Amino acid sequence: MTERTTSLEQGLTAAEVQARIDAGQQNEPLPPLTRSTKQIFRDNLLTLFNLINVILGGLVFFTGSYKNLLFLGVIVMNTAIGIFQELRSKRQVDKLAILSAAKSQLLRDGQVTAHDQADIVQDEVIQVTRGDQLPVDGLVRETTGLEVDESQITGEADPVIKGVGDAIVSGSVILGGHGLIQATAVGHGSFIKQLARSAKSNRRTTSQLLTIINRIIKILTITIIPLGAALFISTLLRGESQTRAILGTVAAMVGMIPEGLVLLTSVALAAGAFTLGRHQVLVRELPAIEALARVDVLCLDKTGTITSGQLKFDHVEPWATASADKVTATLAQVVTAINDDNETAQALRTALGPTKVTATKVLPFSSARKWSGASFDGQSVVIGAPEFIYQTVPADLKQRIQQLAQQGFRVLVMARVSQLTTPKPTDPTTLGLILITDELRPHVKNTFGYFANQDVALKVISGDNPVTVASIADRAGIAGAQQLIDMSTVGTSPDYDQLVADYTVFGRVTPQQKAGLINAYQTAGHTVAMTGDGVNDLLAMRQSDCSIAMATGSEATKSLADFVLLESNFDAMIQVLNEGRRVINNIERVAALYLIKTMYSVALTLIFVFMSHSYPFEPIQLTPISSLMVGIPTFFLALQPDYTRITGRFMKQVMEIAVPAAICVVGYILVIDMLGTEFQLDFTVTSTLNVLMTGIISLNALLIAARPLNRFKIGLVAAMASLFVVCFLFAGKIFSLVNLLDWHLAMIYLPLMLSAYPVFIGLQNGLGKRVLSKIRWK
Template sequence: MQTKIDLKTGLTTAEVEQRIATGQKNTPPPSLTRSTQQILRDNTLTLFNLINLILGMLIVTTGSYRNLLFLGVATFNTIIGIVQELREKHKIDQLSLLAESPLTVIRQQQRQVIVQGDIVRDDILFLSRGDQVPADSRVRQTDGLEVDESQLTGEAKPINKTVDSKLLSGSFIVSGQALVQVTAVGQQSFVAKLAHAAKQEKKLTSVLLDTINRIIKVLTFIIVPLGVALFISAYWQRGHLNHAILGTAAATIGMIPEGLVLLTSVALAVSALTLGRRQVLVRTLPAIEALARVDVLCLDKTGTITSGALTMSDLLPVAPYTKTQLEQALAQTVNTLNEDNPTAAALQAALPQLATWQKVQTMPFSSARKWSGVTFAEQGSFIIGAPEYVLHQLTPAQQELIAQHTAKGERVLCLARSQARLTADLPAKIEFWGLILLRDEIRPTAVKTFNYFATQDIAIKVISGDNPATVANIAQRAGIADSTHFIDMHTQGETADFDQLIRDYTIFGRVSPTQKQQLIRAYQAAGHTVAMTGDGVNDVLALRQADCGVALASGSEAPKSVADFVLLDSNFDAMAHVLNEGRRVINNIEQVAALYLIKTIYSVVLGFVFIFLNQDYPFAPIQLTPIAALTVGIPSFFLAMAPNYQRITGYFMAKVMHTAVPAAALIVSYILFVHLLGGQLQLDHAQTSTLSVLLTGTVSFSALISITRPFNRWKSLLVGSLITAFILMFPLAGQFFSLISLFNWSLALIYLPLICASYPLFRGLQSLIEYFVIQRIHWR
């Protein structure tokens, strides 16, 4: 039996220390990043690293230690991956700590603010609307507490909690407030499993990484058998073990798109850090890519269109009540409820502080009920809420009055009284006292932000719990297209046709939390990629359903725990930066991926062809290093970080193959031509391999020039420097890379025409690929 702790005193410092010493301290929220051990393991223990290691051991047996240089490149790539991911982990963990909402605990007769990881068993916590329950607890004192346990039970309907009711970690407070005593922490609590349960239900995937990993999976089944076959053929036909090992190693190394996955991960990580500097917490890296593909953006009005601030513009009493009576009753009700939402703040700021009436009970606001109220000992029960939810019947004149003000963009609430005591259901008899008019403030940059999204072909939809006419007026003021097409979702029953609704309307008002989720699901079913923004408990289901969820840090803890992005300064304008970062990553990786796959494709084809030719493989491992570094590794790193904010058009594989296939085909053709001609002219292996390196680099630079266009100063400098380094390699480092001198007129007569023809031939093959493949088959 758990000891009941005094609610006013809470635990003493000695009691807290005793519980920490006995292991009764809570588990902090799970890290949003992988552990250091996982990062080291996943970057080191890879199939390709294993293949590289085996090839290195085989090359050692030949005594040709220069050809081990590729191991240095592979090691360098691995180290870069580890260092970059550890840096990313450190930065994101820091941002996550800043974004973590504090908790209020009673200790030593005082309220203290602590983090979730500092909770101990038997702590007295103060929880209110919007909080997520951090550890299993028992309610000790409550004021209208309602809890959403949908993550535990799947039931979205709020559950009323009374004194001694159990609260499970991972659930959300949707109404009221309470003092609770923690009953279980650490591994004995649900928190480890459910703190991010909503996130676990929606696993974001990266289209880029998935496509690249599919390519690598195919290569996994090709590399080993093809390498073995090439080795057996070379050794069987020519009987030279060292040449067979070096040729097989070169072919196998060329097949590996080393660094492509690393580059994609690094590009996403750099984007996450860039966004972090703009006060955007990226909770999952694939979310950056997902948002770049979004074509429907669903907004909750508050915090996105409006600043979240409200002002009370007027009070309209209903006869026989006067404005003074209405103001007095409203002030008593608002001050007694003492809620912390924007509506309550606006009313408290505008209404006088009066000697309070004697309270019997309160019914805090619930997004499901759309009203709150107080029962007083002598004055009866007063209710504040949306007129259509509070009043059983409105006269035509009252309906017209409400419509006039909502059409002006004002939020209309009503005050009503009943002699009955309040419960979760409204009393049968209610007296209408008057209307309360509030006005939202449009964010200063809202019009500019929405205009930008419109130019990017991203449709804006507003899904709000407020009156649809009010929301539509605000949306029109913010410049959102088709804002006149609005609907009151309160009028839609359980059999509503959501597919039809999303086709006909832009503004959805009086939307319940479940309906928000159903609207998002309908857009997804129609083939759209959907982002959702929100800051309240009622947005949790929709944020979890969306392809990309965005929460405001100024909102409740619940939406922040399920969102993919958290706007730390609650500035919605930062969404444009997120969109651009995602586009930059996708567009640039689509470009540079072709450079990696050129080498992979021609290596696979040449490996297969040279199984049947009675000649040594055209490259040694050392000769592939300058080609890989100067035409792939160095330029891809710089190009992947370049600004490139064009719209995402899809067809990733088609774009990659548009460059990779013609370049690889031309390289294979050049090398086979050189070997065929070399046999006729009796060129030795050193001469044919040097020509192969020269022509492979030339075609690779043709592909690099193609994907780098349009050129600017820094791109011209980059490509020019790399080409210069490649040319100088032959006279300055030719001996190290097993290359002979190119100052030979008999060789020049071969390579000069081929070099001059390389770019026109490459562009011609690109045109053929574009005509016969991309336009007709539309590979993805």
């Protein structure tokens, strides 16, 4: 801890700041949200699959069959596209991150100015207030009653009261009050390394889709090398040439690698982040795009989401025999004494103006306590929610508040108390009711209507009066808004499971109760998103599967959130949901096309290890199939709009499309192999027929994966089919294909071609449905 005492009137001078910078006593910037350019190039280039492809390319080069190196061109192209898309996304995300970066209020040369967190030096005096997150370790030098959340350090969610002289640790969130903190440890000396996402007690589960894909890659990594070695050795043992053994093995191993699937997933997520960035939405974690796409329950905090957060003081209604003028004057005094900076305090201060008052004790507003108060002129006065001020709210007061809440007013009570005790003050006597109005966000009704049409259930979880919240929710068009409950009445151990089943609007909710409600929805099998803008939303946002913060919210909330709406425009949520659904739905749809090649390549390798014939393809012959039936069309299909609800169809799509298609390919290749033996066809002919039939079956799979069809998709499939035909007619020599304009060959391949569609559909309807019926899809 520092020995130096910095002046609370002047702070550090410019010369003192520079001296500390020169001595290396400066804070460090937050870790970036994106990977560095060097990391992007390294992680896209230095992959296991790329290494395998380079080794395979070296083997092909050794044979002198240079045209069979064309598969490396596809790999290079895919890698280049991946790097380009991620760099483009990085620039967008980094730009938005700078715009949304938290600023610290530093006292220097007698002036309080905003600076980046990296500018803080040793002994700096930092002005903090409710919602701030401390970027360095410090010592409380001046305070009106700081309440701090240290849960990310201690694991305890209860607020901690900090007084002058108390230590405070970086990452702590200011829940109430304001004060001056002197930095005692910066940079490596503090917890700055854990500050990024410091409010998260646990990392979210990884993306379901990426988990499945990584599992597939892990299995293939173990499988590819031994299978390739076995095929190479068996080919040589049959007396085939070394060149034939190498080309067959390379073709088999290239076919087994779904390199485009990994690329497509990363590119789609990066492109999604870029698109959302253009709509002023900062994506902090790419897997969060998938998490939000799967959301079926959206929990909303009223202030800042349903309403604009702009509160307006309407009037004070005196209670009992108190006069209006005296109550209004007392309200102005207590607001000045407390000197809070939350939305309610700002609305009151704007309407009432400053007044002279000297407070002997102050308790700023706390999200957990839900009231604030001050002692002055020989009296103590509190302002807050009546349920949290009174042990039992008087019946007549409760009735009047209910009437006003039904009119859409947000009602606070001002009461004189004997002592400012917590959690509730002592002996409250009502002086008056403070009426405040909220305004709905523009277009919020249309936005909520869209979510309802997309099968996303809307729930409102707020700290305000449930009747008021329900009235606002009803005005906003939220279904079931009249199903409301006052959470201050449910006791210390409520049945959250029953509550979430019965109610839509939850009022007077404490931060801990918010998290409990989110957990109950998750226990019921829902994927839950939470929106918020205040520190009272932190626990719930941490608990949720996906969290969204408004740019006008607290810095602690923004540092926690997966998405930050930089223009605080809730309408942007439509774009966020749609972009997530588009990305995931399209990846799930086209993934089966990549896995067809993997499946039949693995199966053929296993079969041809024991066959007397060579592997049925050369590397160059797989290029038309990989490019025209998978690579090019999936790129376009991944950009198509598809905003239907996510249903976890990845493995289902594989079972419905990839497995029947792979079985068809293997079956037709074995038939062609037998026909080759019967009619004494050489390898160039049989391999050409294999390419033809594999392409046709892949084309049928593409047609099914592209459903529902529209003009663009039909045109895309037709274009790929036409280019496939062109490969045979005009590029046969390049791809080692023989001329099929031979009636002798036509007698063989025409019946095979005509049978391909009915056989594939038959297998899909028979085998696919039989297998699917035995599996419980989540």
